[in-house]
Amino acid sequence: MFIGEAKRVSETQRVPLHFQAVSYLELTPELLADQDLVLLTPQVAYQAEIQAKIGDRVPMAVIPNDIYGWLNSQALVKFTCKQLAVHPAVAY
Template structure:
């Protein structure tokens, strides 16, 4: 099971994605465990448990991104996925970044 953290400037926006991403991963039997947090709530212990951090666009400044990337693979969620709150596309994006399966399989 791979842990994926959705990180945003405020927890509300990441939680909008969380339910759909969890449902999609479960329905498609993907080994993904999604969680969500705001930048302010992020702790070193929380970060240490993650296999991938997905950032909401403009969630953190560049210095914070550099620090995150040094600790765990970190990607910004594309605007077209985030803007539409497309949980299915988010699962596909996470699978691609974690190299879990071919893109067409999700």
């Protein structure tokens, strides 16, 4: 639901983002090779196994607690844009 709403917000604001939710078990070198950024949920962000899988392959950021806790998809899009230095076509 959270990712679906974030996709809708990014489309509405004409921001070129593609969100994909996966389990950390699905993180493979092949999947990571196609990513510009990996967003981690707060509850798994500090697990060494996950950080080791991602390593230096792709930039990583932790979704802030206030964004994730409230499932604030608009704030998630804004946060992601800031991490990637992407500017939305529509001001928010």
